[in-house]
Each structure stands twice: as structure tokens, then as C-alpha cells.
Amino acid sequence: MANSSCSDIKVLGAWPSPFVMRVRIALNIKSVKYEFLEETHSSKSQLLLQSNPVYKKIPVLIHGGKPICESLIIVQYIDEVWSSGPSILPSDPYDRAIERFWAAYVDDKIFPSMKLLNTAQGEEKTALVEQVTEGLVLLEEAFQKSSKGKAFFGGDRIGFLDIAFGSMLGWLRAIEKMGGVKLLDEAKTPGLVQWAESLCGDGAVEGIIPDTEKLVEFAKILVKMKGH
Amino acid sequence: MAEEVLLFGVWGSPFSRRVEMALKLKGIQYKYFEEDLTNKSPTLLKYNPIHKKIPVLVHNGKPIAESQVILEYIDETWKGYPIFPKDPYERANARFWAKFIDEKCLPGIFNACWGEEKQHENAVKEACELLKHLENEIGEKKYFGGEAIGFLDIVANFIGFWLGIFEEASGTKLLTREEFPKLSNWVGVFVSSSGIKENLPPARDKLIAYFRSQFGTGSTDATK
Numbered sequence: 001m002a003n004s005s006c007s008d009i010k011v012l013g014a015w016p017s018p019f020v021m022r023v024r025i026a027l028n029i030k031s032v033k034y035e036f037l038e039e040t041h042s043s044k045s046q047l048l049l050q051s052n053p054v055y056k057k058i059p060v061l062i063h064g065g066k067p068i069c070e071s072l073i074i075v076q077y078i079d080e081v082w083s084s085g086p087s088i089l090p091s092d093p094y095d096r097a098i099e100r101f102w103a104a105y106v107d108d109k110i111f112p113s114m115k116l117l118n119t120a121q122g123e124e125k126t127a128l129v130e131q132v133t134e135g136l137v138l139l140e141e142a143f144q145k146s147s148k149g150k151a152f153f154g155g156d157r158i159g160f161l162d163i164a165f166g167s168m169l170g171w172l173r174a175i176e177k178m179g180g181v182k183l184l185d186e187a188k189t190p191g192l193v194q195w196a197e198s199l200c201g202d203g204a205v206e207g208i209i210p211d212t213e214k215l216v217e218f219a220k221i222l223v224k225m226k227g228h
Numbered sequence: 229m230a231e232e233v234l235l236f237g238v239w240g241s242p243f244s245r246r247v248e249m250a251l252k253l254k255g256i257q258y259k260y261f262e263e264d265l266t267n268k269s270p271t272l273l274k275y276n277p278i279h280k281k282i283p284v285l286v287h288n289g290k291p292i293a294e295s296q297v298i299l300e301y302i303d304e305t306w307k308g309y310p311i312f313p314k315d316p317y318e319r320a321n322a323r324f325w326a327k328f329i330d331e332k333c334l335p336g337i338f339n340a341c342w343g344e345e346k347q348h349e350n351a352v353k354e355a356c357e358l359l360k361h362l363e364n365e366i367g368e369k370k371y372f373g374g375e376a377i378g379f380l381d382i383v384a385n386f387i388g389f390w391l392g393i394f395e396e397a398s399g400t401k402l403l404t405r406e407e408f409p410k411l412s413n414w415v416g417v418f419v420s421s422s423g424i425k426e427n428l429p430p431a432r433d434k435l436i437a438y439f440r441s442q443f444g445t446g447s448t449d450a451t452k
Binding site: 054063066068069070073074076077080081093094096097098100101104105138 | 278287290292293294297298300301304305316317319320323324327328361
């Protein structure tokens with residue numbers, strides 16, 4: 001599988017999507033070349049509608065003509081197909097279960113609250129900031145346990161949970177900026193603050209997470225489009 | 229080394245029963261603890277402080293929560309009966325539909341059975357659209373896993389058994405043989421399969437009464 005040609009592997013995505021970032025980081029870890037097909041925000045391509053008829057959403061990985069959908073499922077697929085490259089999931093089943101648990105937590109709890117925080121005001125905003133911060137404190141504990149003093153959840157190298165949560169960092173910073181709030185905090189989540197720096201400096205992540213300014217601009221356009 | 233496997237569950241929960249199905253298919257000995265969800269044990273809260281939910285599997289003192297995460301753990305830890313397919317693409321496909329069932333089908337079906345009355349027709353239509361995807365996915369296969377029960381069949385236990393319970397409790401029929409012949413076939417095969425039939429909740433009436441007491445008697449007319 002290591003010698004698939006670039007055209008064999010396509011990623012349907014969009015630059016602002018943290019879910020798409022996950023797929024790209026995973027492919028980078030495995031040093032897999034791929035064709036990136038950018039979807040526009042306003043309309044969905046035929047290829048996307050055909051490849052993901054159930055959700056009609058990005059990211060989609062198309063490998064040898066076969067589509068794989070849902071970012072964390074795609075990342076696991078990448079790990080299993082390009083098994084000779086650096087591992088994304090840990091080898092121990094219990095460690096794998098812990099990473100899967102927390103990745104689901106990011107998607108089910110942290111990300112939805114982050115999204116709502118973007119447009120929230122007043123009391124709702126305060127409550128959401130507390131919710132997100134509480135979630136991050138739990139992740140901090142998980143990080144301390146999982147990393148065992150190393151730079152990443154995965155240890156010396158970026159792994160599954162690093163990708164799942166790390167992909168959210170761009171938007172986390174943008175939301176902090178737009179909302180004038182602090183979510184990742186030296187006092188409450190010192191480990192994660194350090195982790196975020198290490199992650200953003202990693203070779204596999206380089207160029208994937210957009211600059212905070214760019215995301216802030218994009219968010220403003222989105223808000224305008226929705227007529228808020 | 230003496231192996232200790234504990235399972236904290238609830239007799240009527242599809243999530244809890246999924247884990248039991250997997251353990252039994254693998255032939256793993258385990259100790260079961262029935263939880264009272266209105267009065268959760270300190271042990272459960274200790275093992276799942278984040279969500280405080282069942283099921284929780286505890287293997288040699290280490291807890292794992294979330295039924296699908298537990299199923300993956302079981303398949304990776306104990307050899308013997310294979311729960312997941314070997315091929316990465318088939319594994320991704322099974323995971324995709326498992327996620328679809330829990331994130332879309334469950335709430336969609338719940339809504340159709342116990343949602344607001346004025347949204348009832350729409351909710352039923354949406355739930356049927358969701359079931360249509362599963363009808364297409366099962367196709368001509370005996371099980372979602374092919375010739376033998378697999379991960380997706382276990383996760384689809386909700387469709388296999390609890391959907392019928394919901395339909396009876398709420399008076400809303402969704403899975404008709406006319407509209408879903410293949411999925412209906414699968415349901416029949418699933419509930420009578422060895423490894424599954426012994427692990428379905430007993431006391432069907434008790435379960436129906438329980439859901440009625442929790443969620444009401446459902447939207448008035450059955451539209452099917």
C-alpha cells in the first residue's frame with residue numbers, strides 16, 4: 001500500500017474545517033501524498049454528494065475510488081492501511097480505549113460547546129465558558145496520565161487523541177480572540193498549554209492549522225452570511 | 229494470573245446488552261452488577277466519573293466506558309470469535325454505520341415514537357428515511373457482518389429488539405415488512421440467533437411498561 005499514486009488518494013475538504021485537518025495530519029504522519037479537493041462553502045460538489053450520500057459532509061477520504069467518511073473513522077482507517085508508517089493509535093488495547101473515549105468526548109462535549117460559545121452573549125456565554133473550561137480541565141488530567149511526562153497524549157509522537165483534540169486548536173484560539181475569553185489557561189491547564197505549543201510546532205501539523213486571524217475573518221464572513 | 233472482568237449494566241439497556249453479547253460471543257467469564265439508575269452505586273461513579281453512565285467494563289481494575297469503545301476493546305483484548313472484520317475498509321464501514329445508528333437512528337426513532345404530536349408525521353418520515361439506509365446496507369447479507377454476527381449487528385441490537393419495544397410502547401409502527409423487507413428479515417434472524425437470543429432482556433411486558441412510564445404512551449395514532 002505504500003506505493004499508491006497520489007491520484008489514488010483524494011481528500012474532499014475545506015481549509016477551515018477541524019475535522020478535515022484531522023485527516024490531513026494523519027496522512028502527513030504516514031507520509032502519504034494525496035490530492036486535496038477543496039469544497040466551497042456555498043455549494044457541495046457532485047463528488048461529495050456521491051461519496052457521502054448519508055451526511056453530505058466533509059471530510060471524505062477517497063482511496064482507490066472507495067469513500068470513507070467521518071473524520072475519526074478515517075484516521076483509524078489511515079492507521080490500519082498504512083500500518084508500516086508511524087502508529088497513530090497506541091498498541092495497548094487499554095490505551096487505545098482511553099484515547100477513543102476522550103476523542104469522543106472532544107466531539108460530543110467540547111466541540112459543540114465551543115461552537116455555541118462563538119455566538120453566545122451574556123449569561124449563556126459565561127455558562128458556556130465554564131462548560132468548556134471544565135471539559136479542558138478533565139482533558140488536562142487525561143493528558144497528565146496519558147503522556148507520562150512526554151510532549152503528547154501519544155507520548156513522544158503525535159497520536160490519535162493529539163489529532164482529535166489538536167485539530168480544534170485553531171478554532172479554540174479564534175474563539176478566545178473573538179469572545180475575549182481564555183479557555184486554555186496556564187493556571188488551570190498548564191500541561192495542555194505546553195502541549196498545544198508542541199503540537200503546532202510538529203512537522204505533521206505544519207501548514208494545516210490556519211492562523212487565528214484567518215479563522216476570525218472566516219467566522220465574521222459566516223456570521224454575515226447567516227444574517228446575524 | 230487470575231483475570232477479573234466486571235460489567236456494570238442495566239437489564240433493559242441496549243448499550244449494556246451489547247457488551248454482554250460481545251463477552252458471551254468471546255466466551256469470557258464476567259461478574260455482572262445491575263445498577264439502579266435512580267440511585268447509582270458509588271462504584272459506578274468511581275469507575276465512570278465523567279459520564280456516570282452504564283455500561284462500564286472493568287478489566288483487572290481498569291475501567292472502560294462507552295459501549296462502542298468497550299466493544300473495540302473486547303475484540304482487541306481477547307482472541308477467539310472475531311467481532312470486527314479484518315479488512316480496513318470493511319472496518320471503517322462497520323464503524324460508520326454503528327455511529328449512524330447511535331447518533332442518528334436512536335434519536336430519530338425516539339422522536340418518531342415520543343416526539344411532539346404536531347411534528348409526528350415529519351418525525352416518522354425522517355425515521356423511515358434513516359431506516360432505509362440500513363435496509364440498503366443489509367442488502368442480501370444474512371448479517372451486517374456477513375455470514376456471522378459482527379460489530380455492526382451487535383450495535384444494531386437496538387434495531388433488532390428495542391425498536392419493536394418502542395413501537396409497542398408508543399403505538400408508532402416504523403419497521404414494516406412492506407417497506408423494509410430486508411431489514412425485517414435481519415431482525416428475525418438476529419433475535420433467533422444463538423449468542424443473541426439468550427442475551428435479550430426477558431420480561432418484554434415489563435420493558436414496555438418501563439418505557440411507557442418513562443416517556444409516555446406516545447403520539448396518538450400509529451400512522452402505519
